Amino acid sequence: MTSKNKNYGLVVLGATSSIAEAYIRLVAKERGSNLTLFIVGRNAEALESIAADVTARGAGNVVTRACDLADIDDPATLVAAATGELGTIDEVLIAYGSLPDQSKTQTDPAELEKAFQVNFTSTAIWLQAFANVMTEQKFGRLAVIGSVAGDRGRMSNYAYGAAKGGLERFVQGLQHALAAYPNVSATLIKPGFVATPMTAHIEGRGGPLWASPERIAADIDKAVKRRKLSVYAPWFWWGVMTIIRSLPAAILHKTKL
Amino acid sequence: MSVESWGRAFGYDCTVDEPDRLSGVNLVASSSRGTAIHGCGRSYGDVALNDGGRILRTRHLDRFISADWETGLIRAEAGMSLGELLAVAVPKGWFLPVTPGSKFVSLGGAVANDVHGKNHHKVGSFGAFVTDLGLLRSDSGRHTLSKNNNPDLFSLTIGGLGLTGFIEWVGLQLVPIVSPMMDVENIPFANLSEFFDLSGQSEEWPFAVAWIDCFAKGDGLGRGIFTRGRHSTRPAKLVAHPEKPGLSWPGETPGWVLNKFSIKAFNALYRRRSGARFCGQQHYNSFFYPLDGIAGWNKLYGPRGFYQHQSIIPPEAAQEGVTEQLRAIEAAGQGSFLVVLKSYGTETSPGVMSFGREGVSLALDFANRGARTQRLLRRLDDIALAAGGRMYPAKDGHMLPRTYQTSFPAWQDLEAARDPALMSSFWRRVTETGAKSTA
Numbered sequence: 001m002t003s004k005n006k007n008y009g010l011v012v013l014g015a016t017s018s019i020a021e022a023y024i025r026l027v028a029k030e031r032g033s034n035l036t037l038f039i040v041g042r043n044a045e046a047l048e049s050i051a052a053d054v055t056a057r058g059a060g061n062v063v064t065r066a067c068d069l070a071d072i073d074d075p076a077t078l079v080a081a082a083t084g085e086l087g088t089i090d091e092v093l094i095a096y097g098s099l100p101d102q103s104k105t106q107t108d109p110a111e112l113e114k115a116f117q118v119n120f121t122s123t124a125i126w127l128q129a130f131a132n133v134m135t136e137q138k139f140g141r142l143a144v145i146g147s148v149a150g151d152r153g154r155m156s157n158y159a160y161g162a163a164k165g166g167l168e169r170f171v172q173g174l175q176h177a178l179a180a181y182p183n184v185s186a187t188l189i190k191p192g193f194v195a196t197p198m199t200a201h202i203e204g205r206g207g208p209l210w211a212s213p214e215r216i217a218a219d220i221d222k223a224v225k226r227r228k229l230s231v232y233a234p235w236f237w238w239g240v241m242t243i244i245r246s247l248p249a250a251i252l253h254k255t256k257l
Numbered sequence: 258m259s260v261e262s263w264g265r266a267f268g269y270d271c272t273v274d275e276p277d278r279l280s281g282v283n284l285v286a287s288s289s290r291g292t293a294i295h296g297c298g299r300s301y302g303d304v305a306l307n308d309g310g311r312i313l314r315t316r317h318l319d320r321f322i323s324a325d326w327e328t329g330l331i332r333a334e335a336g337m338s339l340g341e342l343l344a345v346a347v348p349k350g351w352f353l354p355v356t357p358g359s360k361f362v363s364l365g366g367a368v369a370n371d372v373h374g375k376n377h378h379k380v381g382s383f384g385a386f387v388t389d390l391g392l393l394r395s396d397s398g399r400h401t402l403s404k405n406n407n408p409d410l411f412s413l414t415i416g417g418l419g420l421t422g423f424i425e426w427v428g429l430q431l432v433p434i435v436s437p438m439m440d441v442e443n444i445p446f447a448n449l450s451e452f453f454d455l456s457g458q459s460e461e462w463p464f465a466v467a468w469i470d471c472f473a474k475g476d477g478l479g480r481g482i483f484t485r486g487r488h489s490t491r492p493a494k495l496v497a498h499p500e501k502p503g504l505s506w507p508g509e510t511p512g513w514v515l516n517k518f519s520i521k522a523f524n525a526l527y528r529r530r531s532g533a534r535f536c537g538q539q540h541y542n543s544f545f546y547p548l549d550g551i552a553g554w555n556k557l558y559g560p561r562g563f564y565q566h567q568s569i570i571p572p573e574a575a576q577e578g579v580t581e582q583l584r585a586i587e588a589a590g591q592g593s594f595l596v597v598l599k600s601y602g603t604e605t606s607p608g609v610m611s612f613g614r615e616g617v618s619l620a621l622d623f624a625n626r627g628a629r630t631q632r633l634l635r636r637l638d639d640i641a642l643a644a645g646g647r648m649y650p651a652k653d654g655h656m657l658p659r660t661y662q663t664s665f666p667a668w669q670d671l672e673a674a675r676d677p678a679l680m681s682s683f684w685r686r687v688t689e690t691g692a693k694s695t696a
Contacts, residue, residue: 018277018317029345046278049320056321056331057345197277197317 007060008035009086013069013126014096015039016046018196019145022217023093024050028059037062038082040069041096069096070118075129088137091224092130094123094144105159112159119163124170131174131186139183143224144171146190148232151241154257164190168230175229185227191216192237209240260312263555264301265562266625266654269308269682277317279334279425284395284678286311291680294419296363297338301565301622302654303682304370304418310680313423315365322426326351329431330388335365335424340498340549343541347497351431352488352541354386358597360498360546365424370651371416371611373601375464375486375545378456381605382613384415391425395678399425404607413674416608418650420675420684436493439464439544441486443535445528449479449580456600459485464544467598470524471586471621472517478583481598482533486544498542498549520592548595558624565652566634567612567620568641569601575617578644582619582637589633593621609667612649620652631655650683661687 008031012020028035037059041047044066051062063085065078082089100115127144134140149157150164171188178184193199193210211234219233232238244257261268271293276282286292290310297316298305306312315336322332326349333342339353340360346352357372366372371384380386389403392414400422402411414421442462446452452467459465462485469481527533548554555563570578579598586593597620604613621637623630634655638648647664648656662668672688 045280049278049322052322053320056324056333058349197275197281 006034007087009038009088009090010035011038011040011082011086011089011092011130013040013092013094015050015064016041016043017095017097018213019191019194019216019220020093020095021050022213023095023220024054024059025057026214026217026221028054028057032058033060035059035061036086038065038085039063040065040067040078042066042068069126070114070122072122072125075125079129079133083133089130089133089140091141091143092126092134093220093224094126094142097123097145097147099157100159102155102157102159115159116163116166119160120166120170123167127170127174127186131178131184134184135178135181138181141184141224141227142174142186143220144186144188145220146171146188146230148190148192148237148241150190152245152252154244154252156257171230185224187220187223187228188230189216189220189223189233190230190237190241191233192240260295260298260306261562262302262306262654263299264564264622264625264654265555265558265560266564267303267306267562267682269303269306271307271310271312273312273314275314275317279318279393282313282318282393282423282425284313284393284423284676286678292678293681294365294369294423294679296336296366296369297361299359299362300366300370301563301652302650303686304650304653304684305366306682307680308682308685315363318425321345329433330428331431332389332426332428333364334426335363335368337364338362339364339367344497344500346431347434347437347541348495350433350435350495352434354430354432355380355383356545358546359549360542361549364427364429365419368415368424368427369417369419370649371606371608371613372651373613375466375484375599377613378460378465378600378602379463381602382416382608382611384606384608384611386430387415388428388430390414390427392422393425394422394676396676403428408607410674412607412609413671415606416611417671417674418610418681418684420671420679420681422676422679434488434495436489436491437496437541438489438491438493438538439486439541440489441484441535441537441539441544443533444483444485445481445533446483447480448473448477449576449583452479452481452483452598453576455483459483463487465600468527469583469596469598470528471583471593471596472521472524474587478580478587479598480528481596482528486539488541489538496540498540498546517590517592520594523594524592558622561625561627563622563624564630564634564654565620565622566637567618567649567652568637568646569612569614569616569618569649570641570644570646571614571616574644574646578640578646579617579619581640585633585636585640586621589629589636591623591626591630591633593623596621610665610671612647612651614647616646618649620649650687653683656687658687658689 047064097119105112147164149161174186195210216233223231259268260271292311293307295305295312295314318334318336320334324331329351355374367383371382373382392400465485467483473480603615638660
């Protein structure tokens with residue numbers, strides 16, 4: 001268990017995503033000045049505004065680092081910077097990703113490659129790099145955002161789905177490897193539809209299947225604290241995806257899902 | 258997509274943009290009907306709607322820019338709600354200097370409508386506590402406005418209905434508290450003149466408001482319950498409001514449920530409930546925001562929605578004007594649950610177009626029963642207008658251009674200062690620029 005009264009070092013990769021920002025606020029609210037943040041993303045200005053916001057909300061210290069996480073030269077540089085700033089790393093949340101245009105990935109191989117690089121390859125490299133830090137220090141919590149899209153390949157988004165599905169296998173193997181370290185955990189969070197600025201234009205948003213970034217953040221918090229292996233966010237996607245996974249191909253192939 | 262106002266009597270087709278950071282705000286719409294700025298969507302009428310045009314939702318622009326918890330001076334993006342601000346500020350010992358009856362109101366909306374609260378008689382409207390604000394205009398870029406910095410545009414932006422430009426952030430001076438509790442007294446009164454007596458005797462109370470039973474007749478006309486309160490000065494743990502409403506309105510109420518008899522029954526019970534005569538402590542959340550506890554309470558009025566009517570009448574004509582308004586409601590037989598009567602003090606906010614001014618304000622809601630309701634609303638407008646009063650744009654969905662232009666004579670200054678990219682259904686309606694609203 002981590003005490004709320006001691007310093008807590010949290011690294012967030014992809015901090016400018018709506019879910020990550022909601023999560024940062026949640027942790028800042030709970031831990032206040034005991035929280036030290038190392039937040040990474042592409043947009044330096046956005047990182048600064050998040051830093052100012054969580055500082056006003058009471059976070060202890062916030063360090064920002066602008067870089068393209070999908071374009072890794074050497075992960076050790078960033079990992080060393082994070083360790084240097086935080087001392088010890090109590091938790092890492094990996095929240096970046098991008099939803100590719102499925103039809104483009106079918107005609108442009110570079111798009112397909114990019115979809116995997118952003119959503120799988122680079123993510124796996126960061127996960128492994130921070131897992132190595134945590135096994136060395138013998139404690140820590142890793143959290144990574146997957147997607148319900150990774151549960152079954154479907155015509156509407158199988159490039160993204162394959163990347164997130166691959167990520168799930170990777171995390172599964174990593175969890176096996178971490179089993180020898182009782183105080184080190186990796187948690188996969190699989191959100192469904194999330195109401196973010198990117199989805200503002202979708203008709204029907206706000207319906208029963210849609211969740212706010214705050215709701216997803218609360219689910220991440222719970223899952224990470226309990227060192228869960230894998231959770232759907234919100235939980236009811238477990239039921240939805242169980243049905244979709246068990247549809248016979250003959251039936252699925254008649255749909256446009 | 259269709260966007261409803263809080264009163265639900267309007268549902269307009271608007272395209273919606275929802276930027277996630279200030280750098281992503283683009284005011285210029287592709288259509289000629291312009292852009293309306295839309296915060297939490299709690300305005301009852303059409304000030305934040307744009308029929309056939311575009312609305313720009315600010316809900317994701319909810320970050321603090323800075324906060325000095327030693328002095329209580331904060332700057333935050335315009336989409337932050339008052340509730341979100343309180344959730345952070347209360348545990349640190351700070352409270353809003355002025356708050357309306359809902360905390361689901363954005364800072365930008367609070368400035369644009371220059372909202373007021375139960376303490377208007379002591380401190381004036383919200384705008385009096387705005388230290389400075391950031392305004393983005395499509396024709397001249399970013400401005401920082403304050404009493405000393407471009408004061409004309411500052412005072413037109415406070416209460417300027419979101420038309421002078423996009424309010425990016427708001428600087429606000431909070432007030433210190435040592436307890437989240439309020440010392441409260443509820444006192445029943447028998448008629449309107451007792452209300453005026455109580456108002457006069459409550460000058461020392463920073464917060465005062467009254468609920469009235471609109472079905473009382475004759476000698477009892479204007480009977481109700483007077484509530485007055487102050488922030489408790491006995492230190493207590495600074496616990497903010499709960500994050501989620503306790504209850505949720507189960508769904509659309511069928512139109513027939515709300516009628517003269519059910520409202521009479523409600524009013525009778527409300528007047529006789531144990532809290533009607535009360536002297537003690539209440540958490541700020543139930544004192545200021547009783548309706549926030551019920552999510553979706555606006556569905557109470559069924560599928561056709563409801564209208565709000567809030568007018569203010571100058572002091573010398575107030576008793577007579579309010580009496581006449583209550584008689585008109587009684588004659589129309591259209592009752593109202595949420596009848597709120599309040600004395601206002603001298604306006605201290607710099608807002609040129611602000612609703613608040615010295616006088617007495619009566620606020621009511623009426624289920625939308627079509628032409629009959631419209632007639633009653635117009636009648637109430639006429640009474641207020643004849644008494645030198647005016648209606649509150651944030652609640653309005655029916656005012657005639659003539660009514661608005663007579664009661665807000667500076668409207669042409671606002672029109673002249675309006676950002677050419679910005680427009681709203683309300684502004685089209687009351688200024689009769691462009692097409693007339695379909696309401």
